Amino acid sequence: MPEGHTLHRLAKLHQRRYAGSTVRVSSPQGKFAASFVDGRRFVRAEAHGKHLFHVYGPDTTVHVHLGLYGTFAEFPHPVLEPVGQVRMRLAGPTHWTDLRGPTRCEVLTDVEVAALRARLGPDPLRRDAKPEVAHARVARSRQSLAVLLLDQSVLAGVGNVYRAEVLFRHGVHPLVPGNEVDRALWDDLWLDLTVLMRGGVKTGRIDTVRPEHMPDVTGRAPRKDRHGGEVYVYRRTGQPCLVCGTPVAAAELAGRNLYWCPTCQPA
DNA sequence: GATCTATGTAGAT
DNA sequence: TCTACCTAGATCG
Numbered sequence A: 001m002p003e004g005h006t007l008h009r010l011a012k013l014h015q016r017r018y019a020g021s022t023v024r025v026s027s028p029q030g031k032f033a034a035s036f037v038d039g040r041r042f043v044r045a046e047a048h049g050k051h052l053f054h055v056y057g058p059d060t061t062v063h064v065h066l067g068l069y070g071t072f073a074e075f076p077h078p079v080l081e082p083v084g085q086v087r088m089r090l091a092g093p094t095h096w097t098d099l100r101g102p103t104r105c106e107v108l109t110d111v112e113v114a115a116l117r118a119r120l121g122p123d124p125l126r127r128d129a130k131p132e133v134a135h136a137r138v139a140r141s142r143q144s145l146a147v148l149l150l151d152q153s154v155l156a157g158v159g160n161v162y163r164a165e166v167l168f169r170h171g172v173h174p175l176v177p178g179n180e181v182d183r184a185l186w187d188d189l190w191l192d193l194t195v196l197m198r199g200g201v202k203t204g205r206i207d208t209v210r211p212e213h214m215p216d217v218t219g220r221a222p223r224k225d226r227h228g229g230e231v232y233v234y235r236r237t238g239q240p241c242l243v244c245g246t247p248v249a250a251a252e253l254a255g256r257n258l259y260w261c262p263t264c265q266p267a
Numbered sequence B: 001g002a003t004c005t006a007t008g009t010a011g012a013t
Numbered sequence C: 001t002c003t004a005c006c007t008a009g010a011t012c013g
Helices: A004-018 A110-118 A131-139 A145-150 A160-169 A183-203
Strands: A024-026 A044-048 A051-057 A060-065 A071-076 A088-091 A095-100 A104-108 A249-253 A256-260
Touching (some): A004 A044, A004 A051, A004 A071, A051 A110, A060 A110, A131 A183, A145 A160, A160 A183, A160 A256
Antiparallel strands (some): A044 A051, A051 A060, A071 A095, A249 A256
16 A cells, blocks of 8 residues: 555654654564664654654664555554564554564664665655656656656655556656656656645545546445545546546556556547 | 455566 | 565455
8 A cells, every 4th residue: 555655654653653762662473673673762763755764773773665565553552462464563652553564674774774765766755855856867768757757766655546646637648758758847747746645644545636526426435445535547447537538548567557548648 | 255456676587 | 577575455256
């Protein structure tokens, strides 16, 4: 479920729950070296793209990447017996949280954290992000914009849902080559991503449909997709476009599903 | 209950 | 380009 907004939302939550407190950290499953941080003071939590960092002190940062499956679940005290495979359990003064199924959960030194972050492009959800850095990469690439938007070294945090939706909202065909994307279009896409993703951090869902295009949801079951919100094209293959009625198209590109409206996003 | 699918990435080929 | 990772909700029967 995680695109960048999920990780920023988790970082805010963990900051509120655990920052400044001494925490108990364990790995009921045994696959994480929890003893490096157990009993230490949780200094702060932050996110960059889809990466989450729990900072405990110099050269002691827990790096988490959820991958496709990873999830955090949080509960108020009392702490219960672990059920199933729990990679990391973190318990603070009022709440505890279990991490399951992440791609990464590891303790890194400051040099390792810096190296990891050096591989990431600017993140629309971070104040320090410079969109022109991402545009410089895009503008000199012949790869499609669809591929570039998912490349975390170009920009960090966009996933398959935001990719499909931001291209739709700007009427851009997914296969436009990067070197045909001028600065004005890039800035429009970037600004829209900051708005959409900040909304995602607030609500925990991905909502991209403008009010005037919102379908009549009365009498209809709530969306079952895990992103939870209303979207224009993501996973709406064959359903009518909310703007023009054309069936939404889908194709596989570089191993990921791509969705677009052939009419609203002409080649 | 079994099967399918996925908002992701690294590493092998 | 392919596969492994290995969770959980939706869908099928």
